Amino acid sequence: MGSKAKDSPAGYLRSPLTRSEIEQLRRSLLDWYHQQGRDLPWRQTQDPYAIWISEIMLQQTQVQTVIPYYQRWLKAFPTVFDLAKAEQQQVLKLWQGLGYYARARNLHRAASKIVQDWGGQFPTQYEQAIALPGIGRTTAGGILSAAFNQPQPILDGNVKRVLARLVALPLPLKRAESQLWQISEQVLAPDQARDFNQAIMDLGATVCTPKAPSCLLCPWLTLCHAHQLNLQSTLPMREAAVPLPHKQIGVAVIWNQQGQILIDRRRQEGLLGGLWEFPGGKIEPGETVPDCIAREIREELGIEIEVGDRLITLDHTYTHFKVTLNVHHCRHLQGEPQPLECDEVRWVSLSELDDFPFPKANERIIAALRQR
Ligand code: SF4
Structure with a gap:
């Protein structure tokens, strides 16, 4: 030097x-x-x-x-x-x-x-x-x-x-x-x-x-x-760490009378675009998990459901935020599912889930479904 x-x-x-x-x-x-x-x-x-x-x-x-x-x-x-x-x-x-x-x-x-x-x-x-x-x-x-x-x-x-x-x-x-x-x-x-x-x-x-x-x-x-300079363990210099935002999400595993589950394909643009998932969304302040799930499903798919028992709660960390997924079994009551905020919806059997690409966090939901 x-x-x-x-x-x-x-x-x-x-x-x-x-x-x-x-x-x-x-x-x-x-x-x-x-x-x-x-x-x-x-x-x-x-x-x-x-x-x-x-x-x-x-x-x-x-x-x-x-x-x-x-x-x-x-x-x-x-x-x-x-x-x-x-x-x-x-x-x-x-x-x-x-x-x-x-x-x-x-x-x-x-x-x-x-x-x-x-x-x-x-x-x-x-x-x-x-x-x-x-x-x-x-x-x-x-x-x-x-x-x-x-x-x-x-x-x-x-x-x-x-x-x-x-x-x-x-x-x-x-x-x-x-x-x-x-x-x-x-x-x-x-x-x-x-x-x-x-x-x-x-x-x-x-x-x-x-x-x-x-x-x-x-x-x-x-x-x-x-x-x-004996700085090898302290370099590169770090920016002060900012805590990641944490979102609570309500997720629905919706069953129909034939024992099939409803999944939706995320829109192409944005995070995880084109992948399939179990529908749901962010819990608003003051909202319970079942209320959130029922509202999200109405808004996203245009159907009525009954929110039942909790299946699993799991945490997942993305690069810029963390999520907690609160997953509940749900029963389809009425209405034809429509892709109002996604690209496609489908009823599938538990064994057919393997044919669709899912994000990592959803894979754990599938594993929990198979352990029932
Ligand atoms: S390992 Fe890295 S820090 Fe150590 S001497 Fe080599 S370049 Fe330098």
Whole structure:
């Protein structure tokens, strides 16, 4: 590190690394990667379609969780043409359990676009790639570097943490996005972008981990500013935590006289769009759970029900809020269910529920129904 940078925290953000430091960083990281890099299924291919699928799955999900999903996906949809012509329900079903379902809907939409606009070839230009649904800057960089060895930087959560420690970033990550992109671009080995980007992700996942990084095993040990300052466990700086809002939800498992259950498909736009669920909604202040359920079902489906015994109460945490689902058995009294606030409604048997993609929290309701 240059002494100028040490004197002024802001100096880190302008020019944290000298040319010779950058050369050393590239060499040492690539050497380490060639010996210690992880053997991951998407590294055995240069097929941009397969790499794209892996990049999207990895956006918010751990590698070990992604591997079986990735393998199942490529079996079901080996090419972009197979994905483009699939039904959305099939795509969502295959995604079930990975969360952040907008990723699956966007993959499906982008596949149609690639087939229509690019004859089934994944676009090789950055501007074209980033214009596809669900592809942001780091995903575009990840795909183009891994598939075509293009010198495109990346900045996922692991990379941000590693770079913030490397330069001892004196700001929380969210307030230094553009500086971190600059550093990612600076350190990238332009002629070995594929390996370099994979290497820095591996470094973050296996050595420069969020808690207790293994600095003594790190190829960047001698150049890392956080390590020199003994700040590796306190960086990156954190924003003050804000408690998540908590919503109480009333949920109805509505039975008809044939022993079937009513489910509805959520609207495409918004959280969990296109997935099926048991109907219900937010409990208003002063409202009891049964009152809420009866009102929601009237408003959303236009039918009258009798709210019966409690089936289960469960908590679920999303990225920006928590919910408690208060689930009750209900009996259909009158009216034909209408999709007033959803895309579709259906009466199904308990065994047919497996044919529909449900959000994770609803899977626990299905399990509780099967234990009755
Ligand atoms: S020396 Fe430690 S803190 Fe610095 S990059 Fe390596 S593992 Fe991370």
